[in-house]
Amino acid sequence: MKTLQQLMLLAFFLIQTVLGFSQNNNLEILSKKYDTSIKEQNKGIAILIKKDNQISNLSLGKFNLNENSVFNIGSASKTMTAILVLQELEKGKIGLNDSIGKFLSPIKNVANSLTISQLLAHESGLDEVIGKNIVDLFYAKNDSIYNVNLLNQVEKNNPEQIGKFNYCNTNYFLLGKILEKITDQSYFDLVRERVIEPLHLKNTYAYVHKNLPNLATPYHNNKDVSKHLNYKFFANIAYAAGSVASTLSDMEVFYTSLFETEKLLQKETLELMLSSGNETYGLGIFKFDKENQTSFGHGENNIGYAFRNQYNPETKNLFLVFSNNISIPSRNSLTKDLLNYLDNKPINDFEKVDFEKFKKYTGTYLLKEANLQLKIVAEGTKMFIVVDAQGIKSELAQKNENSLSDKVVGVILSKIDGTTERLKFKQNGFETTISKIEINR
Numbered sequence: 001m002k003t004l005q006q007l008m009l010l011a012f013f014l015i016q017t018v019l020g021f022s023q024n025n026n027l028e029i030l031s032k033k034y035d036t037s038i039k040e041q042n043k044g045i046a047i048l049i050k051k052d053n054q055i056s057n058l059s060l061g062k063f064n065l066n067e068n069s070v071f072n073i074g075s076a077s078k079t080m081t082a083i084l085v086l087q088e089l090e091k092g093k094i095g096l097n098d099s100i101g102k103f104l105s106p107i108k109n110v111a112n113s114l115t116i117s118q119l120l121a122h123e124s125g126l127d128e129v130i131g132k133n134i135v136d137l138f139y140a141k142n143d144s145i146y147n148v149n150l151l152n153q154v155e156k157n158n159p160e161q162i163g164k165f166n167y168c169n170t171n172y173f174l175l176g177k178i179l180e181k182i183t184d185q186s187y188f189d190l191v192r193e194r195v196i197e198p199l200h201l202k203n204t205y206a207y208v209h210k211n212l213p214n215l216a217t218p219y220h221n222n223k224d225v226s227k228h229l230n231y232k233f234f235a236n237i238a239y240a241a242g243s244v245a246s247t248l249s250d251m252e253v254f255y256t257s258l259f260e261t262e263k264l265l266q267k268e269t270l271e272l273m274l275s276s277g278n279e280t281y282g283l284g285i286f287k288f289d290k291e292n293q294t295s296f297g298h299g300e301n302n303i304g305y306a307f308r309n310q311y312n313p314e315t316k317n318l319f320l321v322f323s324n325n326i327s328i329p330s331r332n333s334l335t336k337d338l339l340n341y342l343d344n345k346p347i348n349d350f351e352k353v354d355f356e357k358f359k360k361y362t363g364t365y366l367l368k369e370a371n372l373q374l375k376i377v378a379e380g381t382k383m384f385i386v387v388d389a390q391g392i393k394s395e396l397a398q399k400n401e402n403s404l405s406d407k408v409v410g411v412i413l414s415k416i417d418g419t420t421e422r423l424k425f426k427q428n429g430f431e432t433t434i435s436k437i438e439i440n441r
Contacts, residue, residue: 074300082284121277125161176240218304221391364407
């Protein structure tokens with residue numbers, strides 16, 4: 001599940017040089033590039049690649065994670081929720097333009113006029129009730145918190161956002177309730193009967209609980225948080241927005257079945273799922289555009305687990321990656337390399353920082369937009385970006401003569417002429433200036 005957007009803004013951190021490889025190379029080139037650094041971070045990754053109809057697997061870092069390790073797929077559950085809704089569309093029991101007031105009793109701060117389509121595409125403008133409290137909810141010591149009706153906590157929506165993409169778990173929480181009203185079945189029974197059983201997914205479960213066989217040990221801030229796993233969190237809070245547990249092997253079957261068969265949706269309905277919504281998001285699935293091709297998938301970041309995936313309908317190639325942490329180490333760089341591998345393109349190595357050029361930029365900075373402090377520190381001849389509030393420490397690489405980039409989600413830090421007290425900060429189209437601050441000790 002996605003956590004609060006602001007925190008994700010700064011979260012975690014890429015770069016280049018050349019490591020040539022031929023069309024016949026295997027995934028060992030990725031192991032050479034990433035394994036040591038991921039081990040140093042005390043993290044682990046499992047990767048499944050489907051290329052030219054051949055499946056390969058790779059385990060990086062610690063914990064021996066693999067294609068059969070069970071983990072929470074988090075927000076990737078939303079694709080399953082959307083499939084269940086679209087199955088009801090095929091039966092004629094629901095319409096994409098139907099208002100939610102047709103199915104649910106009035107809910108404070110939730111407009112009855114919002115449509116099923118707006119919920120599916122995250123275009124409702126609704127307030128987030130899961131992501132903003134995710135840490136408190138996960139670590140809750142009193143089970144009574146899991147029995148609270150989250151929909152009573154929805155705050156006033158932003159009417160200007162209606163019709164615009166704004167990722168929000170509340171949308172899928174509501175869709176789960178609508179599905180239960182239409183079918184007179186629990187959401188979890190629907191997942192089992194309409195997704196898990198028809199696809200013969202042997203290691204997929206409607207929600208996470210401690211006793212699942214081969215469950216990957218979840219870590220948060222470098223600590224084993226297994227004792228905090230509570231099925232009520234996944235069943236009552238994550239619910240239709242992020243409850244499902246699975247493996248990379250089962251998720252390969254799921255995506256292949258969705259895109260290459262009609263076991264889940266009719267061909268016309270799948271096309272509707274992919275073409276509807278907006279440039280970023282269809283109906284329960286993200287769109288990734290690259291060089292006139294569009295891939296589809298759905299990632300997640302939850303306490304203890306992270307998941308990324310992309311399927312290209314033209315090539316039928318697919319990659320799946322999961323980690324037993326809230327973020328995937330070197331995510332942005334790794335995603336780029338996996339896509340290059342699938343497209344038979346060169347994979348670039350990380351470039352070391354010119355320490356003498358950049359050491360003067362060490363210090364503590366403030367990212368005002370997220371009210372978040374970050375530190376640039378030097379250890380030996382290496383430099384790192386550290387975010388204590390999120391337990392993040394990521395090694396920096398050099399992008400060019402004037403810029404550094406981290407190794408996870410593409411944060412770029414660039415020099416500003418005439419000063420070593422400020423840096424340009426850029427990530428995914430967002431740009432600002434960060435300034436050094438004094439820390440009272």
